[in-house]
Amino acid sequence: MNERLIFLTNDDGYASRGMEAMIRIARKFGHVIVVAPETPQSGMSHAFTMLSPLFIRKVRDDANVEIYALSGTPVDCVKAAFDHLLSGRKVDLVLSGINHGANSAVALLYSGTMGAAIEGSFYGCPAIGLSLTDHADDADFSAAEIWGERIVRSILEKQAETPLCLNVNIPAGPLETIRGIRICRQAQGLWREHFVCRQDPRGRDYLWLTGEFANGETEAEDTDEWALAHGYVSVQPVHADQTDYRRFDEMRSIFADEPL
Amino acid sequence: MNERLIFLTNDDGYASRGMEAMIRIARKFGHVIVVAPETPQSGMSHAFTMLSPLFIRKVRDDANVEIYALSGTPVDCVKAAFDHLLSGRKVDLVLSGINHGANSAVALLYSGTMGAAIEGSFYGCPAIGLSLTDHADDADFSAAEIWGERIVRSILEKQAETPLCLNVNIPAGPLETIRGIRICRQAQGLWREHFVCRQDPRGRDYLWLTGEFANGETEAEDTDEWALAHGYVSVQPVHADQTDYRRFDEMRSIFADEPL
Numbered sequence: 108m109n110e111r112l113i114f115l116t117n118d119d120g121y122a123s124r125g126m127e128a129m130i131r132i133a134r135k136f137g138h139v140i141v142v143a144p145e146t147p148q149s150g151m152s153h154a155f156t157m158l159s160p161l162f163i164r165k166v167r168d169d170a171n172v173e174i175y176a177l178s179g180t181p182v183d184c185v186k187a188a189f190d191h192l193l194s195g196r197k198v199d200l201v202l203s204g205i206n207h208g209a210n211s212a213v214a215l216l217y218s219g220t221m222g223a224a225i226e227g228s229f230y231g232c233p234a235i236g237l238s239l240t241d242h243a244d245d246a247d248f249s250a251a252e253i254w255g256e257r258i259v260r261s262i263l264e265k266q267a268e269t270p271l272c273l274n275v276n277i278p279a280g281p282l283e284t285i286r287g288i289r290i291c292r293q294a295q296g297l298w299r300e301h302f303v304c305r306q307d308p309r310g311r312d313y314l315w316l317t318g319e320f321a322n323g324e325t326e327a328e329d330t331d332e333w334a335l336a337h338g339y340v341s342v343q344p345v346h347a348d349q350t351d352y353r354r355f356d357e358m359r360s361i362f363a364d365e366p367l
Numbered sequence: 368m369n370e371r372l373i374f375l376t377n378d379d380g381y382a383s384r385g386m387e388a389m390i391r392i393a394r395k396f397g398h399v400i401v402v403a404p405e406t407p408q409s410g411m412s413h414a415f416t417m418l419s420p421l422f423i424r425k426v427r428d429d430a431n432v433e434i435y436a437l438s439g440t441p442v443d444c445v446k447a448a449f450d451h452l453l454s455g456r457k458v459d460l461v462l463s464g465i466n467h468g469a470n471s472a473v474a475l476l477y478s479g480t481m482g483a484a485i486e487g488s489f490y491g492c493p494a495i496g497l498s499l500t501d502h503a504d505d506a507d508f509s510a511a512e513i514w515g516e517r518i519v520r521s522i523l524e525k526q527a528e529t530p531l532c533l534n535v536n537i538p539a540g541p542l543e544t545i546r547g548i549r550i551c552r553q554a555q556g557l558w559r560e561h562f563v564c565r566q567d568p569r570g571r572d573y574l575w576l577t578g579e580f581a582n583g584e585t586e587a588e589d590t591d592e593w594a595l596a597h598g599y600v601s602v603q604p605v606h607a608d609q610t611d612y613r614r615f616d617e618m619r620s621i622f623a624d625e626p627l
Contacts, residue, residue, distance in 0.1 A: 153412035153476045154440075160565075160573035180414075182477075187574055190560040213607055216413045216485070217442075225476070225609075229557050257625065265621045271614065288625045290618045292610040297489050300450040305420075313420035314447055342622065344614040347476055349485075350552040351606035354531065358550045358604055361525045365517065365548045 111137025111199040111263070114227065116184040118148040118206065118219025121166060121176045125205035128248035129237065130172060132255045133202055136263060141174040142188040144219075148180050149208070151219035153226065155182045163187060181223035189230045200263060201227030204237035205251050207244070211276045211331040211341060212294040212320060221274055225347055228272035233262050235272075240335055241279035250282040254340050258288075274343040278335050289339040294330035296323040371397025371459040371523070374487065376444040378408040378466065378479025381426060381436045385465035388508040389497065390432060392515045393462055396523060401434040402448040404479075408440050409468070411479035413486065415442045423447060441483035449490045460523060461487030464497035465511050467504070471536045471591040471601060472554040472580060481534055485607055488532035493522050495532075500595055501539035510542040514600050518548075534603040538595050549599040554590035556583040 113133040117126050121143035133139045142163070156179045167174040175192065177184050181203065189198070203224040210218040224236035235258065239251040254277050262271065274293075278285060300318035307313055322332045331341035373393040377386050381403035393399045402423070416439045427434040435452065437444050441463065449458070463484040470478040484496035495518065499511045514537050522531065534553075538545060560578035567573055582592045591601035 147418065150415045150417040151412075152414045152442075152482065154414040154479075155410045155412075155477060156576060157410040158407065160567070160575045162571060162573050182412075183576070186560045186576060187562065190578075191562045191564070191574060213489070215609060216607055217415060219414075222412065229473070258622075261621050261625070267614075267617055267621065271618075271621075272611075288622050290615055290622070292612065293608060295608075300446050302447065302451045304451070307420070311422060313422050314451060315420045316416060316443070316446060318450075342618065344611040344618055345609050346611035347473055347609070348553055348555075349475060349605045349607070349609060351532075351604040352552070354527075354604040355550055357527055358531075358602065361521050361527065361531075362518075362548050362550070362602065365521070 112196060113137045113139050113200050113202060114188055114198045115139060115141040115202050116143045116181055116223045117204050118144065118151060118181045118223065120144050120147050121174055123207065125207050125248060128205050128252045129202055132252055132259055134171060135256060136259060137199060139172045142177055142184040142192060144181060144184060145176045145178050148219045150217050151180045151222060152217050153182055153222040154180045155186065156180060161187060181219040182226045185223050185226040198230065198232045201232055201234035202237065205248055205255060206238035207246055208238060208242040209240040209276050209335065210236060210238040210274060211335055212296050212322065213298055214320065215274055215293055225272055225345060228270060231270060233270040235259065235262065236274050238276045239279060240276060246279065250280065250285055251277040253282060254285065272345045274345050276331055276335055276341045278338055284338055285340060286338040288342055289334035291331040291334050291341040291343050292329055293343055294322055294324055294332035297321050372456060373397045373399050374448055374458045374461050375399060375401040376403045376441055376463050376483045378404065378411060378441045378483065380404050380407050381434055383467065385467050385508060388465050388512045389462055392512055392519060394431060395516060396519060397459060399432045402437055402444040402452060404441060404444060405436045405438050408479045410477050411440045411482065412477050413442055413482040414440045415446065416440060421447060441479040442486045445483050445486040458490065458492045461492055461494035462497065463487065465508055465515065466498035467506055468498060468502040469500040469536050469595065470496060470498040470534060471595055472556045472582065473558055475534055475553055485532055485605060488530060491530060493530040495519065495522065496534050498536045499539060500536060506539065510540065510545055511537040513542055514545065532605045534605050536591055536595055536601045538598055544598055545600060546598040548602055549594035551591040551594050551601040551603045552589055553603055554582055554584055554592035557581050
């Protein structure tokens with residue numbers, strides 16, 4: 108049997124502890140190729156680099172794990188891997204993460220981890236973004252690693268009809284506090300910012316963004332936020348179509364006077 | 368009657384010709400405040416700046432048009448405007464663009480123009496991203512300006528029940544070649560890259576991304592790609608929910624062995 112090829116990336120950088128945990132998961136399922144950012148790329152969403160060159164360097168080349176660092180975004184890493192480095196080799200699974208911090212609710216849109224997972228899914232293979240709800244550099248990934256492995260095994264062994272793209276968030280805490288998996292939609296809610304306003308050493312005003320998420324539907328039990336708040340791993344099937352089909356009739360009425 | 372407040376941003380930079388066209392549209396409907404990137408931010412998607420400060424400067428302050436340039440992404444511009452500069456003032460409409468180049472199909476996900484429009488819609492006002500299917504610096508925006516104005520007028524005069532977020536693409540060409548408006552979903556298709564690989568003056572290998580969109584469903588007549596190819600303005604209602612609800616049953620079957 109041919110060994111599986113598992114592609115890994117993230118948005119915290121190739122040397123992050125979340126990547127180390129993800130490599131340990133992936134190694135159980137096949138040959139691992141990592142192309143991940145040189146530097147942290149949190150909040151980079153689906154951004155890619157159009158106007159400047161990208162530098163790629165090989166960091167490690169063991170028998171079963173190759174690691175490359177790329178001077179770009181998480182999505183750049185996926186494109187550079189599939190359209191350049193792998194030159195057409197079949198990839199069995201894309202894994203992005205494990206992210207330091209949740210990517211639930213609207214954070215999905217801002218997330219470089221999920222930007223990369225969705226980009227990976229465009230290449231016709233299953234893709235999973237894994238995030239731990241703990242931002243700390245020294246976060247404990249041990250429970251996330253065990254649940255991540257279970258989810259990867261399910262996806263690899265029970266092939267879906269067409270490749271799935273999943274946004275998986277794992278609650279922080281010891282293994283015994285995690286109650287199971289919930290299939291979720293993303294909660295509606297807003298990330299509300301405030302800006303720290305200061306002057307730099309040359310007297311120029313600057314803004315520095317900070318903020319917090321406000322869940323807009325704390326009662327709904329089918330959301331990722333609810334699952335995470337109640338000790339469950341949230342698993343959200345994701346797609347790239349952002350069309351709001353429910354509003355088509357309203358649109359036709361608004362533009363009724365225009366040639367349609 | 369209180370004058371309307373129209374907020375503008377884009378991803379081509381505050382001084383682009385597309386922004387000039389957008390200001391001319393917006394001036395017909397109210398007081399205009401622009402916060403737009405200092406430098407081109409194409410392909411920045413929903414990225415925001417977490418790890419570095421943002422500098423903002425006032426570029427112009429006329430009676431009816433204020434322009435600020437921000438050293439960040441399009442989404443940063445929206446956040447800096449709503450959570451800092453406007454400090455709670457009611458905004459009647461967010462306009463993003465006019466983009467130099469189409470943002471149809473999967474380009475929606477990569478688009479800084481649409482990242483900003485969607486971010487604007489999070490603040491409870493209608494939001495429209497406008498793009499012209501012509502990348503050229505000297506693109507002719509005259510037809511886009513006329514159609515943009517019609518669409519803005521419809522949205523402002525025929526208030527929807529909840530604010531709409533629209534992805535509007537306008538075909539390049541003279542006004543008489545545009546046949547009308549189509550309410551569309553985004554076409555499925557892929558952006559396929561190849562990389563130009565060269566060496567820099569110090570002998571380091573670099574990659575430079577280039578690519579083209581391949582429409583995966585050229586026959587479907589309800590897509591933005593079809594509309595644009597047939598001379599129509601495409602208008603897509605957009606939302607932030609990327610959950611793929613059609614796959615929930617399949618997910619429950621894949622994870623049937625897990626505690627749910």
